[in-house]
Amino acid sequence: MLETRGHRNLFYVLGLPVFLVNLYALDAGRLWDSRLVRLAAVYAGYFLAAGFFGEGFDWDEMADLLRVTALLAVFFAITVLLAAREPGLERRLSFWLALTAAATLLVLFAGAASGLNTQGWRFTAFGLASQPVIGATLYGFVALLSAFVLLPRAASWPERLLWLGVIAICVLFMLLTSSRGPLLALTLALALGLLTADRRIALAVLALTAAAALAAVLTDQRPITLLYERAQSGHFELWQQALAAIAERPWFGYGSLTDITFTGKQGPQRSPHNLVLANQIYGGLPATLLFTALIGYALWLALGRLRRGQAIYLMLLAYGFGASLFDSRSLLQNLGREWITLWLPIALLAAGELRGGKTAESSSPPS
Numbered sequence: 001m002l003e004t005r006g007h008r009n010l011f012y013v014l015g016l017p018v019f020l021v022n023l024y025a026l027d028a029g030r031l032w033d034s035r036l037v038r039l040a041a042v043y044a045g046y047f048l049a050a051g052f053f054g055e056g057f058d059w060d061e062m063a064d065l066l067r068v069t070a071l072l073a074v075f076f077a078i079t080v081l082l083a084a085r086e087p088g089l090e091r092r093l094s095f096w097l098a099l100t101a102a103a104t105l106l107v108l109f110a111g112a113a114s115g116l117n118t119q120g121w122r123f124t125a126f127g128l129a130s131q132p133v134i135g136a137t138l139y140g141f142v143a144l145l146s147a148f149v150l151l152p153r154a155a156s157w158p159e160r161l162l163w164l165g166v167i168a169i170c171v172l173f174m175l176l177t178s179s180r181g182p183l184l185a186l187t188l189a190l191a192l193g194l195l196t197a198d199r200r201i202a203l204a205v206l207a208l209t210a211a212a213a214l215a216a217v218l219t220d221q222r223p224i225t226l227l228y229e230r231a232q233s234g235h236f237e238l239w240q241q242a243l244a245a246i247a248e249r250p251w252f253g254y255g256s257l258t259d260i261t262f263t264g265k266q267g268p269q270r271s272p273h274n275l276v277l278a279n280q281i282y283g284g285l286p287a288t289l290l291f292t293a294l295i296g297y298a299l300w301l302a303l304g305r306l307r308r309g310q311a312i313y314l315m316l317l318a319y320g321f322g323a324s325l326f327d328s329r330s331l332l333q334n335l336g337r338e339w340i341t342l343w344l345p346i347a348l349l350a351a352g353e354l355r356g357g358k359t360a361e362s363s364s365p366p367s
Contacts (some may be wrong), residue, residue, distance in 0.1 A: 014069070019078055025070045025087055026081040035298055036350040037080060042289040044069055047256050047332050049285045061257045064317010069332055075339065076185045076347050083351030090348055091153070094145040098166050101142040104129075105169045123176035127335055136179035137337045141187045143170035144319060150199055172212040172340035181326025189319040235264035235273055235326065242272035246280050253284030256333060275324035275331070282330065282365050291331070294346070295321060301349040313352075316345040 031037050038242055048339040052064050071228050083089045104126055112119050129135030146166045154160040174182055186209075193202035230304040241262045245254070256259060260281065262269040272278050280288045297319075320341035 002102050003065045013063065015087070016074065016159060017340065019074065020365075025163045026085060028077065028081060029031060030084070030354055031077060031080060034080065034350045034353045035077075036294075036346065036353055038303060039290070039294045039297055040076060040346065040350070041293050043287075044072065044285055044332060046290055047283055047330070048254065050287065052255075053080040053252065054258040054282075057255065059097075065257065065333065072332065072339075072343065072345055076350075079344065080350045080354065081349035083348050084354040087355065089274075089351075091149060093344075096147040097142050098146045098150060098163065100141055100171060100316040102166045105139070105173055107143060108173070110119055111171070119176075123173060125173065131336075132177035133179045133181060133327045134337045136174040136182040137185070137327075137341055140168040140182045140323070141185070141316070141319060141337075141341050143167050143205065144189055144312070144315055146170070147201050148193065151201060152198060164204070164208065168208045168212060171205070171209045175209075175213055175271075182323050184326070185322030189315040189324045192315050192318055193311065197313065200291060238262050238264055238269060238272045239274055242274065242281060243275040246277065249284065251284050253280060253282050253287065256282045256330070271327075271329035273327050275321075275328035278329045279331070282333075298346050298349050301353055302345075305349070305352060313345060313349055317349075320345060 048065060051057065051065055081300055108125050112123075123135075124130045124132055125135045125139075129138055129363075143166070146163045151160060151163040154163060171186075174186065177283075190202050190205055193199075193205075220286075245260060259270065262272055272281065276288075276291070279291050283290075302317050305311075305313045320338075323341060324338070328338060331342065
């Protein structure tokens, strides 16, 4: 909710000293024992270096990219070290993310129903979620955590109903944003859930999604009709332009600071709305190879967790990557939802690698 530069800087001022003081106790040197951490560091280092050889080099922009890279390194290190030391961290993160999402959406829907919070044709939430696609992506991530981390461990029917309610309002919000990319990514994750996790939970989420869509249709919610009225919203045209740009400079790209404008149906766009294409455009073939190695090794670790009955890691990785194919520019520049939807699952997988794959809690029961 408090997604402003001032609030973020306040958090860094308050939180970073505590982390730095405890680096020794957390045994920070262990980070390099993780291959995934090393791959992430090489990828980020190359993408940072790519800013120097691009056409759009600017010291102010380079300083900002350095700042974001440093903050990402701290976020990644904190998450990996804490999750490696505290196997139950995943569940606690899921719990607080779910409660925060539920509280914000209840306020949002209450405000919309009372007329205090007027929504446009596409619903938006607070802070980072004030952009429809980003909001849908974040709340879809929370829906998966609620369904496959919290719901299986619910000890009573009231608790089960609580998490089912969180899932329902998250998918309802996703539908009301008219954002098809996150919905397709959620469908992919749920398909994996049907194959690898508790099928009853995956079917329950699909049923709640269908019920939310039906309720929105019966109440004549304009965002639902927009889902199909907007048809193909210009992604193919953007991707064709991206491929043409890649063909001109395939080896080392245009540099990570180069500002390339694409022509879309909604006007000029600064992104091809596809992380894989954008990664190649800005960093060239080395960036693509490093990105493939990073995601590929994370997928390998997620499959290892799957063999131990922990399907949630594979589902989160598939969801984050699937969503990035429709609306992401970079894993370092202009970071928004990627902190949560991609870097967080990668960091949790790295923590599991440091623990040797041993965890006190399974993230989803065997199907």
